[in-house]
Amino acid sequence: MARPVDGLGVSLRIDAEERRARLAERHRLLPRTRTDDLPQIADDLVALHSSDPVTVFLSAMARMAHPSIEAVEQALYADRSLIRHHGMRRTLWVATPPVAQLIHAAATRDLVANERRRTSQLLAAAGVDNPEQWLAEAERQVLADLRVHGPSTAREIGQRVEVVRHRLQLAPGKKYAAAQSAHTRVLYILGFTGQILRGRSSSWINGAYAYADAESWLPGGLGDIDPQQAAAELADRWLQRFGPATTADLQWWMGWTLRRTKQALSDCRAVEVDLESATGWLAADDPPLGPVEPWAAVLPGLDPTIMGWKEREWYLPKTSREVFDSVGNGGPSLWVDGRVVGAWAQAKDGVVHTHYFERVAAARRREIDGRIGELKSWIGDTRFTVRFTGEIHARLLGTRTVRRGFSPTT
Numbered sequence: 001m002a003r004p005v006d007g008l009g010v011s012l013r014i015d016a017e018e019r020r021a022r023l024a025e026r027h028r029l030l031p032r033t034r035t036d037d038l039p040q041i042a043d044d045l046v047a048l049h050s051s052d053p054v055t056v057f058l059s060a061m062a063r064m065a066h067p068s069i070e071a072v073e074q075a076l077y078a079d080r081s082l083i084r085h086h087g088m089r090r091t092l093w094v095a096t097p098p099v100a101q102l103i104h105a106a107a108t109r110d111l112v113a114n115e116r117r118r119t120s121q122l123l124a125a126a127g128v129d130n131p132e133q134w135l136a137e138a139e140r141q142v143l144a145d146l147r148v149h150g151p152s153t154a155r156e157i158g159q160r161v162e163v164v165r166h167r168l169q170l171a172p173g174k175k176y177a178a179a180q181s182a183h184t185r186v187l188y189i190l191g192f193t194g195q196i197l198r199g200r201s202s203s204w205i206n207g208a209y210a211y212a213d214a215e216s217w218l219p220g221g222l223g224d225i226d227p228q229q230a231a232a233e234l235a236d237r238w239l240q241r242f243g244p245a246t247t248a249d250l251q252w253w254m255g256w257t258l259r260r261t262k263q264a265l266s267d268c269r270a271v272e273v274d275l276e277s278a279t280g281w282l283a284a285d286d287p288p289l290g291p292v293e294p295w296a297a298v299l300p301g302l303d304p305t306i307m308g309w310k311e312r313e314w315y316l317p318k319t320s321r322e323v324f325d326s327v328g329n330g331g332p333s334l335w336v337d338g339r340v341v342g343a344w345a346q347a348k349d350g351v352v353h354t355h356y357f358e359r360v361a362a363a364r365r366r367e368i369d370g371r372i373g374e375l376k377s378w379i380g381d382t383r384f385t386v387r388f389t390g391e392i393h394a395r396l397l398g399t400r401t402v403r404r405g406f407s408p409t410t
Contacts, residue, residue: 012271012273012274012282013273013274013275013276014273014274014276014280015275016276016314018289019244019275019315019338020314020315020337020338020339021289021292021338022244023308023338024292024295024337024338025290025292026044026240026241026242026287027044027045027063027241027305028041028044028063029062029063029305029335030292030293032293033063034065035065036064036065036071038060038064038071038072038075038081038082039075039081039082039096041060041064042060042082042094042095042096042099043095043096043237044241045304045305046099046237046238046241046242046304047093047094047095047100047304048060048082048094048095048304049091049092049093049094049302049304049307050084050091050092050093050094051092051302051387052207052300052301052302052386052387052388053204053205053206053207054204054205054300054301054384054386054387055300055302055303056072056076056094057069057072057204058299058300058303058378059299059300059304060072061375061378062297062299062303062375067374067378068378069204069378073200073204076094080097081096081097082094082095083095083096083097083100083197083217083218084197084209085100085103085104085108085191085197085198086108086111086191087100087103087104087107087108088103088107088254088255089252089253089254089255090111090255092198097218099234099237100222101222101223101225101230102225102233102237103230103234104222104223104225105222105223105226105227105230105231106227106230106231106254107234107254107255107256108192108194109192109193109194109227112189112192112193115189115192116132116135116189118185119131119185119186119188119189120132120135122182122185123135123166123168123182125168126166126167126168128166134163135186135189137163138161138163138164138182138183138186139190139195141161142157142161142164142183142187142196143190143195143196143213145160145161146196146212146216147213150212151199151200151212151217152210152211152212153208153209153210153211154183154184154208154211157183157187157211158181158183161183164181164182164183164186165181165183166181166182167181167182168181168185190211191211194222195213195214195221196211196212196213196214197211197212197217197218198210198211198212199211199212199217204382205382228263228264228267229267231254231256231260231263231264231267232264232267232268233268234254234264235250235254235261235264235265235267235270236268236270236284238250238253238254239268239270239281239282240283240286242308242309243270243280243281243282243283243286244273244275244280244281244282245308245309246275246278246279246280246281246310246311247261247262247265247279247281248310248311249280249308249309249310249311250264250265252309253309253310265281268284269284270282270283270284271283271284278311294336294337294364295335295337295338296334296335296336296364296368296370296371297334297371298333298334298335298344298368298371298372298374298375299333299335300332300386301329301330301332301333301386301387301388301389301390302329302330302388303330303333305335306323306330306333306340307329307330310328315338315339315340316340317340317341317357317358319357320339320341320342320358322343322357322390322391322392323340323357323390323391324391325388325389325391326391329388329389329390330388330390331343331345331386331388331389331390331393332344332345332386332389332393334354334356334368336360336364336367336368340357341357341360342354342357342368343355343390343392343393343396344372345386345393345396345397346383346384346386347397347398350383352372352375353396353397354368354372354396355392357392
């Protein structure tokens, strides 16, 4: 647990046990911390990953007192107390409006220049003489169309706005070459610049969202916060929910340069701590931590808890590393007392299969079984495909042989 350290230039030492306890309490993974306040859940995780649409719902419901797909949809599309927007690491997130505004200022704006440059290159290769002028006109027409017609899918926009039907060739000459209508690129840029936001999709497991004029969807839009101020506040929020953590953890999560990361840590007055084998940081007003009871959780792929840190050895045993893929995406996972102990996956017939990476006591496995039963009750007959799976999941579903482990697939 945390204790003073003398002569090391840091005031506290925090061990892995305390870090796991903080994770449970602050990420609302204890039964007593569950709530139906969805904006609070999102804020307590800073934001919910939304690269896979299923993640938002399962992450939220794992922390709700009365889990409900309809309640999450209400927050996203009716109350709009949760906003979907691109942000850190070019990833799609769901956050409360104030946090979405911070994300936009501290991360999303940085994406604009590269996206404009890439799109201009594609347009030039497709025969457009003045790509910048063409792009500006296409943006104007798409925004005008959305203001008239309201939230619309990319396909609907493409059918109404003739200019964006221009075909672009992606990766010409490569075996993965493809053609794409220009409206897809235009919508990306309008999103990164904060002029449009994503609305409702056809179902909670589908990522074909409608697009809306930002100020029509969210009064005041995404604002114009100073980027350095936003970075400091976002770093402070992250440390309150994910700290203690290393500089590398924060830099990775934010997708920042090292220089910006250090500046944000300084600006938010982060407190240096000893993490046994590394130097870490706490928020200046780090919340107090009470006793934490034993707990178990069944979390979806890309859940904020599994994706919260770059340096994961304190919650990810070596035996469990196959829950991640080769580029660092965490798949659906099983947790006991702050450690990843297994993986799960839903098969096409709806059966939820599990695999344990290590021996887990029968009583704790019964807790996991209970959590899986809860998950089944939330989703009913819905079948979904996880977009980002760990290395274990293909074998777990029978498409590859499962290596000999501590339990059979069930």
